[in-house]
Amino acid sequence: MKLIVGLGNPGGEYVKTRHNAGYMAVERLAHRHQLTGAKSRFHSRALQGTVSGHQCLLIQPTTYMNHSGMAVAEAVHYYRLNPAEELLIAVDDVALPCGQLRLRKAGSSGGHNGLIDVERALATTDYPRLRIGIDPPGPIPQVNYVLGQFTVEQKNIIELTLDTTCDAIESWITDGINKAMNQFNASA
16 A cells, blocks of 8 residues: 655645645546545545555545644554655645655655654654645745745646656656656756
8 A cells, every 4th residue: 555645734725725736736646547535534535546556545634734744644554554665745845946846765844844743743754755846935924925826827837747746656656766756856
């Protein structure tokens, strides 16, 4: 079982905001693989099915971003997953240009509150994460920026990026983290 987590915030006011890029990636992956019938599990919206020939659980925590760790830890512990090999978290990143992807095997939270909470709940930084660039906030306070809607130009970029994000996730599932990093970080 592979666990793919898209971080974001629940609720209509956050739909398609920059901070929900992880949610958007999981939604696109579910649509691509025709996964339907989401259930409420692990404090998340959860879909289980086959992605690229492998059993996967796709979740979007229904806790707010800063409490994402509870949902991730519940799913990891329930399925007795090894986070280093069976967990991938998709998340927005203000340090990357809009649309740029960065896949990493492990590492720091980079100050991202969702990842900080995941690391607290799992007691490790040893899990893959796929960062989706949303541009730096510039003069706008970061909290306002990440909770805001994409600009028209950013929307166009993100729409294309979500397909590439799905390709990267599928590569991670079938080929492993090293090959996926070599392929999808090369264009960064």
